[in-house]
Amino acid sequence: MAAKITKGRKRPERSFTERRLGFKLITVITPQQFLEAFLQEKAAAYAETNVRLSSIHRKYFGAPVLEDAGAFLLRDPSKAVTEDVKQSNGSAIVITREPVLNTILRERYHLSADGESWKIIRMDRQCFACRGTGRFEESACSQCEGEGWIHRPGKPSDVGERS
Ligand SMILES: [Zn+2]
16 A cells, blocks of 8 residues: 655644554555465475485486476465456455466465465465366366355365476
């Protein structure tokens, strides 16, 4: 919120409540900051896991599979960038875009205000079948039932892994 510039006369002293509110508005974390912090922490955890997975792969995988072992590692979640943020009273929706293999993965996070920060209360992934349009030729997409988004967790196998 931009500070109001008062012309001509001195701005009246604000009440204690207004000062508190003003302070809160300044220090509250934005939905984008919150989500980026989440992705950074998740990326750090995935990187640690990948170190352990790599040593397991070297131990168990043989020549052809070992060459493609990178495909069995967790992808870097911090490569996702914020594409859109919509915020209303006490809630927000953040859409991220992330290049995965030869396509773009979009995820939609529903946030609920929690003190001066947020909590993720729902996650959706953009439907790959209809690319988010909700339509497949002349009818509604059967994968997402015309929503364009698929509520997560969907299939447990597609959470986190690259392929
Ligand atoms: Zn669809």
